Amino acid sequence: MIKCTGHILSTCLTPVHSVVLKNHGRLFSNLNYTNLTKSRKLLRYNQKCQFHKESTMVATRYPPPWFSIAPMMDLTDNHYRTLARIISKKAWLYSEMIAAETIVFQKGNLDRFLAFGPEQHPIVLQIGGNDLENIANATQLANPYGYDEINFNCGCPSPKVAGKGCFGVRLMLDPKFVADAMTVIAANTNVPVSVKCRIGVDDHDSYNELCDFIYKVSSQSPTRHFIIHSRKALLNGISPRENRSIPPLKYEFFYALLRDFPDLRFTINGGINTIDEVNEALREGAHGVMVGRAAYHNPWNVLGHVDSAVYGAPLSTITRRQVLEKFQVYGDSVLEHQEPRPNLREITKPLLGFFHSSPGNGVWKRRVDAALHTCTTIKSLLEETLDAIPDAVLDSPITEAPIGFPDVFSTAKKVLPPPYSVTEEEVFSYA
Numbered sequence: 001m002i003k004c005t006g007h008i009l010s011t012c013l014t015p016v017h018s019v020v021l022k023n024h025g026r027l028f029s030n031l032n033y034t035n036l037t038k039s040r041k042l043l044r045y046n047q048k049c050q051f052h053k054e055s056t057m058v059a060t061r062y063p064p065p066w067f068s069i070a071p072m073m074d075l076t077d078n079h080y081r082t083l084a085r086i087i088s089k090k091a092w093l094y095s096e097m098i099a100a101e102t103i104v105f106q107k108g109n110l111d112r113f114l115a116f117g118p119e120q121h122p123i124v125l126q127i128g129g130n131d132l133e134n135i136a137n138a139t140q141l142a143n144p145y146g147y148d149e150i151n152f153n154c155g156c157p158s159p160k161v162a163g164k165g166c167f168g169v170r171l172m173l174d175p176k177f178v179a180d181a182m183t184v185i186a187a188n189t190n191v192p193v194s195v196k197c198r199i200g201v202d203d204h205d206s207y208n209e210l211c212d213f214i215y216k217v218s219s220q221s222p223t224r225h226f227i228i229h230s231r232k233a234l235l236n237g238i239s240p241r242e243n244r245s246i247p248p249l250k251y252e253f254f255y256a257l258l259r260d261f262p263d264l265r266f267t268i269n270g271g272i273n274t275i276d277e278v279n280e281a282l283r284e285g286a287h288g289v290m291v292g293r294a295a296y297h298n299p300w301n302v303l304g305h306v307d308s309a310v311y312g313a314p315l316s317t318i319t320r321r322q323v324l325e326k327f328q329v330y331g332d333s334v335l336e337h338q339e340p341r342p343n344l345r346e347i348t349k350p351l352l353g354f355f356h357s358s359p360g361n362g363v364w365k366r367r368v369d370a371a372l373h374t375c376t377t378i379k380s381l382l383e384e385t386l387d388a389i390p391d392a393v394l395d396s397p398i399t400e401a402p403i404g405f406p407d408v409f410s411t412a413k414k415v416l417p418p419p420y421s422v423t424e425e426e427v428f429s430y431a
């Protein structure tokens, strides 16, 4: 019996992997390794990895994804992403999850789901699904839109997604399918691919089970980047919202993955609310940090610091008044040109956290609510409401990020689970 740790193992073993082949042009990549000799299998696998390394380099025209804004359904739409991009030039943006079926069945209407403004780069498309053919087709249809990475959702616990349809986080229980899905995604795009997952599902919540998932997916597909929402999902009895707060965060699992899979890239996610925490997570070794709710509900104070405090750019001089002016030009142009005409409430929704904890915020939000009944443009809505906010708030650029001393990640690193280990028999039973 040999014992081998995580990724060292993945580089010394041969992936034995077979994907259903269909005569659909590029739909499925020919990865049927089973009839090859051991050395040819390894060569084939390394070629696949090489392909991925080359495609990873495509992304280097953008700043590294040290900071990203999480995919959030009904929140990270074009309107929010436009606002986020006005505030931060460097954060990586994620789309809401789009089901592969939606892309395939809405073939004639794709702009509605996939189009985005060029200023939104770097931007990642997240897709979800449980049917390889739809996943392949969806990726192929999305490819011309020029997303910078395609991410596959293995973390959503919503019963609509993880229930009958059996995708999202439930797929963590079927790593072979995830590897196949990642293989067809990579075969149908020329940009890097990644997986977003949790640290476990229900009782499948040991560190070794998480490693098995990462090991199987990374060794049987070109996936080299994993985004880890560092809490498990409970599939029965609690809502998606509760699933984002009740299962405890276990950052120690995340940092143990960095130790056990040194060739892979890991982005930490879950419960990170300030730039200080972002920087501490990076200092402790995370390759990237993904922030969701805090970036949505408090965009100015979170995103306003990203370019300077995370990427080292000079402190931005843009003020909130100037951000609103730019957003107004965008919003009114969408109202004028987009068919069907979106409603004003949808476009202004991302602004509701813009004055988070500033003087005048409560009054301003009540005025916006009232103005939405009468105004037909963003310009008129802002004119009618903005005097609730003091000029000093509107005309100040972001100040330096407050210095704090969060130590949550260094604490987690003191309680890492034992290194991942698998037996030779177990590894070969994966075939």
Ligand SMILES: Cc1cc2nc3c(=O)[nH]c(=O)nc-3n(C[C@H](O)[C@H](O)[C@H](O)COP(=O)(O)O)c2cc1C
Residues within 6 Å of the ligand: 070, 071, 072, 073, 074, 075, 096, 097, 126, 153, 155, 156, 196, 229, 244, 269, 270, 271, 272, 290, 291, 292, 293, 294
């Ligand atoms: C309203 C809402 C919708 C979400 N939708 C998605 C989604 O479409 N895909 C996904 O992978 N995660 C989704 N998430 C989870 C977030 O991406 C993120 O993993 C989670 O909120 C934890 O990060 P945070 O603590 O920084 O918010 C959603 C979260 C929220 C609050």
